[in-house]
Amino acid sequence: MTDYMIELRNVTKRYGNIVANDHINLGILRGELMTLLGPSGCGKTTALRCITGHNTPDEGRVFIDGEDVTDVPTHKRELGMVFQNFALFPHMTVFENVEFPLMIRNLDKKKRREMVMDALRLIRMEGYEKHYPRQLSGGQQQRVGLARALVYRPKVLLLDEPLSNLDAKLREEMRFEIRELVSRLNITAIYVTHDQEEALALSDRVAIMNAGRLVQVGTPEDIYEYPQSRFVADFIGLSDFIEGTVVSVENERIVMTVDGLELVVPGLSDVEKGQSLLVFIRPNDVQLFPAGHEGGENVFEGVVDKLTYLGDKIDYRITLGDRLEIRVQTDGRQRFEKGEKVRAYLPRERCRPVIGD
Numbered sequence: 001m002t003d004y005m006i007e008l009r010n011v012t013k014r015y016g017n018i019v020a021n022d023h024i025n026l027g028i029l030r031g032e033l034m035t036l037l038g039p040s041g042c043g044k045t046t047a048l049r050c051i052t053g054h055n056t057p058d059e060g061r062v063f064i065d066g067e068d069v070t071d072v073p074t075h076k077r078e079l080g081m082v083f084q085n086f087a088l089f090p091h092m093t094v095f096e097n098v099e100f101p102l103m104i105r106n107l108d109k110k111k112r113r114e115m116v117m118d119a120l121r122l123i124r125m126e127g128y129e130k131h132y133p134r135q136l137s138g139g140q141q142q143r144v145g146l147a148r149a150l151v152y153r154p155k156v157l158l159l160d161e162p163l164s165n166l167d168a169k170l171r172e173e174m175r176f177e178i179r180e181l182v183s184r185l186n187i188t189a190i191y192v193t194h195d196q197e198e199a200l201a202l203s204d205r206v207a208i209m210n211a212g213r214l215v216q217v218g219t220p221e222d223i224y225e226y227p228q229s230r231f232v233a234d235f236i237g238l239s240d241f242i243e244g245t246v247v248s249v250e251n252e253r254i255v256m257t258v259d260g261l262e263l264v265v266p267g268l269s270d271v272e273k274g275q276s277l278l279v280f281i282r283p284n285d286v287q288l289f290p291a292g293h294e295g296g297e298n299v300f301e302g303v304v305d306k307l308t309y310l311g312d313k314i315d316y317r318i319t320l321g322d323r324l325e326i327r328v329q330t331d332g333r334q335r336f337e338k339g340e341k342v343r344a345y346l347p348r349e350r351c352r353p354v355i356g357d
């Protein structure tokens with residue numbers, strides 16, 4: 001008996017020559033909200049469909065609550081689902097839409113009414129029973145979709161980009177509501193998105209996919225702070241990649257030269273003098289000071305090439321030394337002008353080596 005509510009063991013799914021899921025191994029704990037995150041076409045929906053039973057894997061097995069369901073049809077898997085382009089039945093009222101999964105389960109009328117009203121309360125839509133979908137806003141429609149998925153209290157809830165059609169503000173609100181509901185009802189959930197901010201905000205853990213493969217699984221903090229590949233460092237948050245040549249190696253520090261500048265980065269095993277090394281730094285980890293500010297380790301002279309005002313922050317493109325271009329984001333209150341000379345500080349511990357592709 002495992003602790004996993006959902007488990008994919010070595011799941012592979014091919015479409016002709018395309019390997020949409022390439023030997024995926026992933027376990028989702030009971031009560032956990034796991035996000036599948038990755039660029040368009042990386043295989044997220046395919047993996048979800050292997051769990052729902054809409055896809056049959058070419059290799060591997062799928063387990064739900066300890067049971068091998070690989071050959072169990074979708075309707076017997078007891079899942080709640082909300083899909084990418086989720087549509088309510090337009091000719092049915094809100095009540096009838098939410099009642100639908102109960103109708104096909106042959107529950108009696110009184111019980112159905114109770115469960116529907118419960119579900120509508122959960123998503124704060126009591127009073128809308130008689131409305132038709134066209135009389136609701138996009139966000140209300142998606143909430144009804146959620147109620148429909150939750151109405152029979154499934155053990156597992158699967159959400160495939162359920163917020164993709166909403167505006168930014170509503171999306172943020174709904175994110176929060178989904179997070180709340182899943183915790184409160186102690187449901188195990190898989191949430192699919194290609195929006196990394198959404199993934200960080202919602203998840204207990206995030207599973208990052210690229211080209212059919214699972215590349216890293218961890219808490220939002222793990223994947224943001226300790227990306228294990230260039231792909232993840234690039235995909236999660238903003239990153240500047242700096243490539244240089246190692247000139248000296250000590251336990252705690254490696255010195256490398258980059259376009260004539262000496263950059264000190266944290267120590268790392270198996271690094272040798274003369275080799276090239278790739279490090280990344282987040283634009284908001286770089287600190288900017290006026291020209292003439294005191295120097296020191298990893299403090300470089302630079303010039304502002306470009307700046308973009310983003311309200312709460314300012315995004316700068318800065319050239320350090322002769323030609324090392326970096327991106328820096330600072331608090332909106334700290335303002336430098338285009339062409340201005342500055343000093344940039346790249347804290348050593350924030351210049352982290354990237355190991356894999």
Ligand SMILES: Nc1ncnc2c1ncn2[C@@H]1O[C@H](COP(=O)(O)OP(=O)(O)OP(=O)(O)O)[C@@H](O)[C@H]1O
Nearest residue numbers: 015018020038039040041042043044045046047194
């Ligand atoms: N029914 C199908 N027939 C053939 N190829 C398919 C089919 N479904 C998906 N694919 C291919 O499999 C790959 C993975 O598709 P999938 O829908 O799983 O991606 P995704 O990560 O959900 O992308 P998105 O973020 O755009 O929804 C893609 O290359 C896609 O073209």
Ligand SMILES: [Mg+2]
Nearest residue numbers: 044045046084
């Ligand atoms: Mg998809």
